Amino acid sequence: MYKLFFRLLFTRMDPEQAHHLAFRWIRLAARVPVLRTFLAAALAPRHQELRTEALGLRMHGPFGLAAGFDKNAVAIDGMAMLGFDHVEIGTVTGEPQPGNPRKRLFRLVADRALINRMGFNNDGSAAVAERLHARVPVFRTVVGVNIGKTKVVPEAEAAADYVKSTERLARHADYLVVNVSSPNTPGLRNLQATKSLRPLLTAVREAADRTVTDRRVPLLVKIAPDLADEDVDAVADLAVELGLDGIIATNTTIAREGLTSPAHLTAETGGLSGAPLKERSLEVLRRLYARVGDRITLVGVGGIENAEDAWQRILAGATLIQGYSAFVYQGPFYARGIHKGLAARLNASPYATLAEAVGADTRKAAV
Numbered sequence: 116m117y118k119l120f121f122r123l124l125f126t127r128m129d130p131e132q133a134h135h136l137a138f139r140w141i142r143l144a145a146r147v148p149v150l151r152t153f154l155a156a157a158l159a160p161r162h163q164e165l166r167t168e169a170l171g172l173r174m175h176g177p178f179g180l181a182a183g184f185d186k187n188a189v190a191i192d193g194m195a196m197l198g199f200d201h202v203e204i205g206t207v208t209g210e211p212q213p214g215n216p217r218k219r220l221f222r223l224v225a226d227r228a229l230i231n232r233m234g235f236n237n238d239g240s241a242a243v244a245e246r247l248h249a250r251v252p253v254f255r256t257v258v259g260v261n262i263g264k265t266k267v268v269p270e271a272e273a274a275a276d277y278v279k280s281t282e283r284l285a286r287h288a289d290y291l292v293v294n295v296s297s298p299n300t301p302g303l304r305n306l307q308a309t310k311s312l313r314p315l316l317t318a319v320r321e322a323a324d325r326t327v328t329d330r331r332v333p334l335l336v337k338i339a340p341d342l343a344d345e346d347v348d349a350v351a352d353l354a355v356e357l358g359l360d361g362i363i364a365t366n367t368t369i370a371r372e373g374l375t376s377p378a379h380l381t382a383e384t385g386g387l388s389g390a391p392l393k394e395r396s397l398e399v400l401r402r403l404y405a406r407v408g409d410r411i412t413l414v415g416v417g418g419i420e421n422a423e424d425a426w427q428r429i430l431a432g433a434t435l436i437q438g439y440s441a442f443v444y445q446g447p448f449y450a451r452g453i454h455k456g457l458a459a460r461l462n463a464s465p466y467a468t469l470a471e472a473v474g475a476d477t478r479k480a481a482v
């Protein structure tokens with residue numbers, strides 16, 4: 116039914132408008148107690164065996180909503196209602212900004228992919244912090260806060276912008292993510308070079324510790340799939356050196372190989388996500404796990420369409436996994452399908468728990 120609905124409504128509508136419409140429905144449904152309870156029971160059934168502990172946090176399962184869908188933290192309960200075990204809000208920037216001019220989101224249906232150049236359109240750290248502070252949670256779900264650089268802030272002053280966001284947002288975050296990997300903010304990805312990344316992550320860590328004194332807020336960094344292998348290794352080593360809690364792999368890619376959609380679409384500037392990203396994201400994840408093992412929590416994201424993809428990420432080394440693009444294509448049953456299939460795979464595997472399965476394939480390959 117969703118597929119038919121998708122075809123009728125979404126293919127005729129501008130993708131960003133369709134996003135806002137679907138988003139409004141999710142938020143509305145989450146506000147009606149009977150509907151919310153019914154939908155959560157149908158779409159977010161709990162599989163005991165998928166219970167996950169990561170980053171010092173307890174979750175119903177390993178599967179979360181990737182950053183960019185709920186940029187302003189307005190639909191956390193709605194997304195939990197649809198079965199996401201954690202919700203990463205943002206990217207939030209120090210100051211509010213409108214993002215790039217429209218049109219800035221494109222559907223590559225034949226490739227089960229999206230291209231976006233949203234450019235961190237968001238309400239800014241002060242407004243989002245206020246919203247999170249005022250939030251009365253309906254569902255107990257883990258909330259990650261993903262922060263990035265305000266566009267007008269020069270690269271040399273980036274750290275101060277991230278620190279501003281940290282000071283406002285860290286206390287509301289179950290975990291904090293430093294995003295240095297969006298292709299849509301000029302110069303942002305240069306911050307992945309260890310020379311820039313070390314002082315940036317150190318400054319954010321210090322700001323989080325200064326503003327949140329009753330617990331240690333887990334800090335992660337989100338990286339691009341377009342990094343050269345040696346640079347992936349360098350970020351992994353830096354993360355260990357700085358005592359970072361996690362790495363999220365990966366953001367969208369600027370690569371365009373192997374696409375079958377019409378050239379006018381594939382030529383659009385921006386980050387490509389969805390199925391074509393699957394292979395490279397998995398490769399980066401494997402490389403990271405081979406380098407850091409269990410010392411750092413790895414989060415696998417990029418082209419996860421089904422339970423098999425999710426399972427492969429866990430075997431490769433991911434403790435947590437996330438999705439975005441496939442949710443757009445598959446709709447409200449997306450998370451349910453992943454949970455059901457993951458539970459079945461775990462039960463049929465030699466592993467007693469998900470934690471035991473994490474990295475099993477990468478470890479085997481190394482022997």
Ligand SMILES: Cc1cc2nc3c(=O)[nH]c(=O)nc-3n(C[C@H](O)[C@H](O)[C@H](O)COP(=O)(O)O)c2cc1C
Pocket residue numbers: 181182183184186205206220229231233235261294297337365366367388389390392416417418419437438439440441
């Ligand atoms: C429209 C759109 C907006 C996004 N915005 C952000 C963002 O603000 N911050 C971020 O870290 N990632 C953002 N992402 C990247 C996703 O979080 C994710 O890393 C990427 O899409 C790969 O996952 P997927 O293939 O499941 O979509 C965005 C992705 C899309 C499609």
